[in-house]
Amino acid sequence: MNIIVCLKQVPNTADVRIDPETNTLIREGIPNIVNPFDLYAIEEGVRLREEFGGRVTAISMGPPQAAEALREAMGMGVDEGILLSDRAFAGSDSWATSYTLALAIRKLGACDVVLCGKQAIDGDTGQVGPGIARQLGLTPLTYVFRIHSLDPEAGKIVVERLLEEGRELAEGNLPALLTVVKDINQPRAATLYDLRRSFRVGIRTWKASDLPGADPANLGLSGSPTQVVRIFSPPGRKGSPEIFSGERVEAAASLLADRLLAEHVL
Amino acid sequence: MGLLKIDKEKCLGCGACIDACPYGALDLVDxxxxxxxxxxxxxxCIDACPVMALLIPRLSGGDAERLSAYRGVWVWIEQFHGRMCEVSAEMLGQGRRLADTRGTALTACVLGRNVEHIAGEAVSYGADHVFLADDPLFESYRTIPYAGTLLGLVREHMPEIFLLGASARGRDLAGAMAADLHTGLTADCTGLDIDAxxxxxxxxxxxxxxNIMATILCRDYRPQMATVRHHVFELPIPDRTRQGQIVRVAPALPEEKVPTRVVGFTEETETVHLANAKVIVAGGRGVGSAAGFEPIRRLADMLGGAVGASRSAVDAGWISYAHQVGQTGRTVxxxxxxxxxxxGAIQHLAxxxxxxxxxxxxxxxDAPIFQVANYGIVGDLFAVIPALIDEFKKRLAVTPGFGAEAAEAVLTRS
Incomplete structure (x- = not known):
């Protein structure tokens, strides 16, 4: 089986805070991490190889330091890491990102399964996975929380998908692109042995000129239909709150209960 | 990188842009x-600069004539087992407003099996036209036949704006369509407006x-596609007397060309009714443990509400993800x-x-949650919640756990 995992290095947005004085992001000491949802994709890819044999390749697009994320994936058992890094890729939105990743996957030759996390925590769009599937004509299976069965001979995969109303059991033809949700597995920790291997083997870097068929007009900022035109702090709510001191808890609770009944929200 | 141009003559070295940059991409050198x-x-950084020393050169404007051929606002109507999803009605409300501003029509796209009644509902929520694709092929949502049929309609009729709910299906469909159309797609919008x-x-x-809000434009590509999460916009009031035109359309491809089959569905017996709860009592890091959620549950039960949680409480394993409210959980x-x-981390407030x-x-x-609150009590939740339960007990004359019906009955009488 030829398995490909797409991943993204992201700033850990859970640690981001706003400076109340200046209303700007406090980003000091915020580490870059592998997008948490992609860890599940890496784990699932390694498990598939353990069961069916073959090879798992991780691909990431980003600046040179995104190689760290690929090393972590190799530390978890991925065979090879490929970094797509070129000034021409900078400023990519979700369309240009899926275009570029699709070109790289095509260059790697025939694959059976492509795995992505359901979304990245910095952009939260969840659009790159479905985009890659469409670009490459792979069977799209999104929000997968369990691979029920996979038969490489028959070219079939059966997965459970997590939707708003419940779990859908869906069968699809291979090759397929799966985006996976948090509950699919428990990602393993990177091992020292595999991390050492990642440094020995190294991470391959591909530039735009390494991607056959890449149309410069479709890469990076030029290939991105969307443009961010303004960034601002989230607006607060109007008015100031009525605060009851909790020193005398019963009195505060009594006042609050009166106010809430008067608001007719109960 | 070559994207941001810095006018070194104008730059004062004040560092305002460095503070504004979310990515740590700017430094002061000499x-x-x-x-x-x-x-x-x-x-x-652009807005932060007091002397306009920063610039991101954009591509030249699109071909105005080509773009003006695109007209109208479309909404994809999501349905499950023959019922229109609420988020689609919310989208019709927004679509109506945008169509009126643009002086154009609102079109709903209804795909499914035995869903003719939904076409009528879409009209009552504001659609002028409905494309109705009623066929066994559309029994359950599947990316390929849904995207294929809608792509055919979009290419033929060229809408200017295409809106979808940001549900699992909506995101799946939007991502596939935007990739095929090579157009811009903005996920999870909390505001949609027309630039005057x-x-x-x-x-x-x-x-x-x-942590930050971004306003995004899709200047040179059409349709401008956007998804919006459930409950972000208000549900419009349907008008059953509205008239609209319903046009039936055929599937764009036969079953043999579809690479997926839905072979089963397990509806979750939803134990957490966050999405439609009138009252939510939520706990965060301050709850301290799984057992700490007990008083929160008691208060929620007494008020006939649901239990919510912040991401820290869920990540700590005190309560399941189904309870999570926020950017990566539910919007309520x-x-x-x-x-x-x-x-009150921003991802929770969102x-x-x-x-x-x-x-x-x-x-x-000083917790930021007080800044968005209407009322606040500064104190230990383990002392405040039991006191609140006692106070509600006096006023609502019900026993904890007795449920919403009893409380409602008392309130209706009073």
Whole structure:
């Protein structure tokens, strides 16, 4: 089986805070991490190889330091890491990102399964996975929380998908692109042995000129239909709150209960 | 990187842009700002610069004539087992407003099996036209036949704006369609407006885990596609007397060309009714343990509400993900949201700040949650909640756990 995992290095947005004085992001000491949802994709890819044999390749697009994320994936058992890094890729939105990743996957030759996390925590769009599937004509299976069965001979995969109303059991033809949700597995920790291997083997870097068929007009900022035109702090709510001191808890609770009944929200 | 241009003559070296940059892509070298490879051309620094020394050169404007051929606002109507999803009705409300502003028509796309009644509902929620694709092929949502059929309609009729709910299916469909059309797609918008000067769709969404808001434009590609999460916009009031035109369309491809089959569905017996709860009592880091959620449950039960949680409480394993409210959890807008021991990280506020009345209970008077609250009690939640339960007990004359019906009955009488 030829398995490909797409991943993204992201700033850990859970640690981001706003400076109340200046209303700007406090980003000091915020580490870059592998997008948490992609860890599940890496784990699932390694498990598939353990069961069916073959090879798992991780691909990431980003600046040179995104190689760290690929090393972590190799530390978890991925065979090879490929970094797509070129000034021409900078400023990519979700369309240009899926275009570029699709070109790289095509260059790697025939694959059976492509795995992505359901979304990245910095952009939260969840659009790159479905985009890659469409670009490459792979069977799209999104929000997968369990691979029920996979038969490489028959070219079939059966997965459970997590939707708003419940779990859908869906069968699809291979090759397929799966985006996976948090509950699919428990990602393993990177091992020292595999991390050492990642440094020995190294991470391959591909530039735009390494991607056959890449149309410069479709890469990076030029290939991105969307443009961010303004960034601002989230607006607060109007008015100031009525605060009851909790020193005398019963009195505060009594006042609050009166106010809430008067608001007719109960 | 070559994206951001810095006018070294104008730059004062004040560092305002460095503070504004979410990515740490700017540094001060010899009193002049320089940009490194972390720059994503997000534009956050542009507004921060007091002397306009920063610029992101954009591509030249699109072919105006080509773009003006695109007209109308479309909404994809999501349905499950023959019922229109609420988010689609909310989208029709927004679509109606945008279509009126643009002086154009609102079109609903209804795909499914035995869903003719939904076409009528779409009209009552504001659609002028409905494309109705009623066929066994569309029994369950599947990406390929749904996207294929809608892509055919979009290419033929060329809408200017295409809106979808940001549900699992909506995101799946939007991602596939935008890839095929090579057009812009903005996920999870919290604001949709028409720019008065250009007529472009101003798409505002949280980014960076909800820590900042971004307004996004799709200038040169059509349709301008956007998704919006459930409960972000209000549900419009349907008008059953409205008239609209319903046009039947055929599937764009036969079953043999579809690479997926839905072979089963297990509906979740939803134990957490966050989405439609009128009252939510939520706990965060301050709750301290799984057992700490007990008083929160008791208060929620007594008020006939649901239990919510912040991401820290869920990540700590005290309560399941189904309870999570926020950017990566559910978006809710109950009548009453009681936040207990929740500090109010922006990613949490993004999921609940449109609630009608917000109550914050927190030990720390400086917790940001108080800034969005209507009422607050500064104190230990383990002392405040039992006191609140006692006070409600007196006023509602019900016993804890007796449920909403009893409380409602008492209130209706009083």
């Amino acid at each position: 009193d002049v700002v320089v940009v490194n490879e972390k720059c994503t051309a997000c534009g956050a 000067d250009t007529g472009l769709l101003l798409q505002t969404r949280p980014a960076f885990g909800g 807008r109950p009548d009453l949201y009681i936040a207990c021991g929740i500090s 999921g609940m700040k449109t609630s009608r009345v917000i109550v914050a209970i927190n030990k720390n008077p």
